[in-house]
Amino acid sequence: MTLVLADSLHGVPAASWDALSSSEQPFLRHAFLATLEDSGSVGGRSGWQAAHQVLLGSDGQPSAALPAYVKYHSQGEYVFDHGWADACRRAGIGYYPKLLGAIPFSPVTGQRLLGSPEAAGRLLDTLTASLEEQGLSSLHVNFTDAAADALLQGRDGWLQRLGCQFHWHNRGYRDFQDFLDTLSSRKRKQMRKEREQVAGQGIAFDWREGHQLSESEWDFVFHCYANTYHVRGQRPYLPREFFSLLAERMPEAIRVVLACRGTQPVAMAFSLQGGDSLYGRYWGCLAEFDRLHFETCFYQGMEQAIAQGLRRFDAGAQGEHKLIRGFEPTITHSWHYLVHQGLRDAVAGFLREEREGVLAYAEQAREMLPYRQA
Structure with missing residues (x-):
């Protein structure tokens, strides 16, 4: 050899x-x-x-x-x-x-x-x-x-x-409420309140696969992604071309959720799906809304995993704030x-x-x- x-x-x-x-x-x-x-x-x-x-x-x-x-x-x-x-x-x-x-x-x-x-x-x-x-x-x-x-x-x-790290596990939940029912009363109320705060700001969510986004929407995804680095004075690791090329080559693996206020997207989370898992990779927003990060990056992914019958949601490397939302060490x-x-x-x-x-x-x-x- x-x-x-x-x-x-x-x-x-x-x-x-x-x-x-x-x-x-x-x-x-x-x-x-x-x-x-x-x-x-x-x-x-x-x-x-x-x-x-x-x-x-x-x-x-x-x-x-x-x-x-x-x-x-x-x-x-x-x-x-x-x-x-x-x-x-x-x-x-x-x-x-x-x-x-x-x-x-x-x-x-x-x-x-x-x-x-x-x-x-x-x-x-x-x-x-x-x-x-x-x-x-x-x-x-x-x-x-x-x-x-x-x-x-x-x-x-x-x-x-x-x-x-902290990963969320789908234990055969019928829906998000079924998951909430497994939590302590105080934590269950906290999550409901966070989701209600986002909905109360007029924000709705739209899930797309890779082939369902236009180039202008990929521009938006990239600007959101890059902004998470720019606000910390850093350069993003991935250039704009990465997203278009990946959408061309692996559209079936891509999952993007757009957070929209009316017809205007204001934030996004980019994930990849494979096997029995959803992998949350990139997030970004172009305007600040209360609790939007938790809804877009965590609760939407958890709901998606339940709806698709996926067993695991890996939402990224760090963040003890995931613990109180059910992500296990x-x-x-x-x-x-x-x-x-x-x-x-x-x-x-x-x-x-x-x-x-x-x-x-x-x-x-x-x-x-x-x-x-x-």
């Missing part, structure tokens, strides 16, 4: 790439990753250089793969290692460039190592053995699924890191291989302490959930 580097996903046939994945998650699809490249979201001066790792079998066909990027900074990853980079700078150790196995700008747990476990294991071992020769300080694989965790657990040199996993032995030992000690804190935090967070006690 031979490990090759693809500096563009167009170097791997779409059918061959997609055939390696056992997941229905849209972020892993060749179309999604290629759209990031073609729109300029990655590559160029973004600090993300495509370096997809593909293991070829004796027949010359891909048998395993890892979507990967050479990184020159730690932005857009959502597994924060800025402290590690700063420590390396102070110690005179080079931390960048590093290699990251991840879906850019998408803190979504899922398959990362594509192909059979045996082939994926061989890919990992071959890759880690060549990091120093390639001038890379480390390999990081973020937001892994259980299969990757099992493959990496106990593998020489790999360090596991835990994180915590969920442990996430990432794995890190650091070439420098001293750095590896120091990070291993840090991660042991951090792990205890993350698990304790998740347990405390669970006690804040609004559900009635059995």
